[in-house]
Amino acid sequence: MKNDDLGKLILRLCVGGLMLFHGVHKLIYGHGFIASKLKAVGLPQFLIAGVPLGEVVAPLLIIFGLYTRPAALLLAFVMGMAVWLVHMGQLTALGPHGGYALELQAFYFFGALAVAFFGAGRYGVAKPGKWN
Numbered sequence: 721m722k723n724d725d726l727g728k729l730i731l732r733l734c735v736g737g738l739m740l741f742h743g744v745h746k747l748i749y750g751h752g753f754i755a756s757k758l759k760a761v762g763l764p765q766f767l768i769a770g771v772p773l774g775e776v777v778a779p780l781l782i783i784f785g786l787y788t789r790p791a792a793l794l795l796a797f798v799m800g801m802a803v804w805l806v807h808m809g810q811l812t813a814l815g816p817h818g819g820y821a822l823e824l825q826a827f828y829f830f831g832a833l834a835v836a837f838f839g840a841g842r843y844g845v846a847k848p849g850k851w852n
Contacts (some may be wrong), residue, residue, distance in 0.1 A: 785844015
């Protein structure tokens with residue numbers, strides 16, 4: 721039952737695949753509300769371009785195992801920014817069913833970090849290496 725590369729593939733498909741739904745939703749329905757969040761904390765609004773990169777491009781790269789480590793770091797950064805800009809009030813809160821209120825955000829953040837440290841493994845488009 722020892723197959724580290726299969727485990728890495730499952731983690732990549734889970735983290736990248738599930739985040740892709742969020743990114744596609746924002747492409748369809750817009751992500752303009754983030755511009756006001758950036759402005760409220762004094763950040764330039766051009767950073768809004770990071771949303772489709774972090775929630776569509778990075779997950780696709782993670783899924784395919786191409787530039788996996790930088791893509792996973794980008795995804796982790798985007799999730800950190802999402803928590804900072806939108807969810808800080810829930811940082812220590814519990815959800816309505818007793819779980820951590822930000823468990824989904826935590827899953828994406830820490831899952832992306834795990835992918836960044838583990839790399840893609842051998843089941844990917846690119847060969848394992850520095851960027852994968």
